[in-house]
Amino acid sequence: MEEIPHVLWAHRTMIKSSNGDTPFSLNYGTKAVIPAEIGMPTLRTAEVDMVQNNKALGINLDLLEEKREQAAIREAKSKTKMEKYYKSKVRSTSFKLGDLVYHKNDASHVEEGGKLSPKWEGPYEITEALGNGAYKLRDRDGKQLPRTWNIRNLKKCYVHEM
Structure with a gap:
C-alpha cells in the first residue's frame, strides 16, 4: 500500500510513446519536479526565480490546449502506424457467391x-x-x-x- 503513490507518480510522469508526452504535462502544462529533486538542491530547483517561474507557468497554461491538440495528432498518427502494421500481416481473402x-x-x-x-x-x-x-x-x-x-x-x- 505504501508504494501505490510512488507507482502512480511514476505513471503520470513517464513519457508515453503514443503521444510523446507525459499525462502530468498534458494536465498541468509543465514538467513535473520529482520528489528527489525537492529534497536535495539541483540546478533546476536552486536557480528558480519565482516571478519568472509564475509568468512561465501562466504562459504554459495558455498554450496547454495547443499542446493537447498536438499530442492528440501524434497519438492518432501512432495508432494509424500500428493499424497499418497490423493490417500488413492480415491475409486478405474474399469469396464469391457459389464458391x-x-x-x-x-x-x-x-x-x-x-x-x-x-x-x-x-x-x-x-x-x-x-x-x-x-x-x-x-x-x-x-x-x-x-x-x-x-x-x-x-x-x-x-x-x-x-
Missing part, C-alpha cells in the same frame, strides 16, 4: 472426436456475402446452415470435377 469452402470443425463444435478428428468440414457453398467477412453457407444437399460464418473459419475448397 466452395470448408469450415473449421472447432468453430462449429459439432463433433468432439479428439485430436484425430478432421479439422475442417465441408465442402459448403457460399450463398450470401453479408459484409465484413461474414458469409451464409449451404451444404451439398441444398440445406442452409443455421448461422453465419466468419472468413477466419473458412478456407477455399478446390474440387476437381470430371
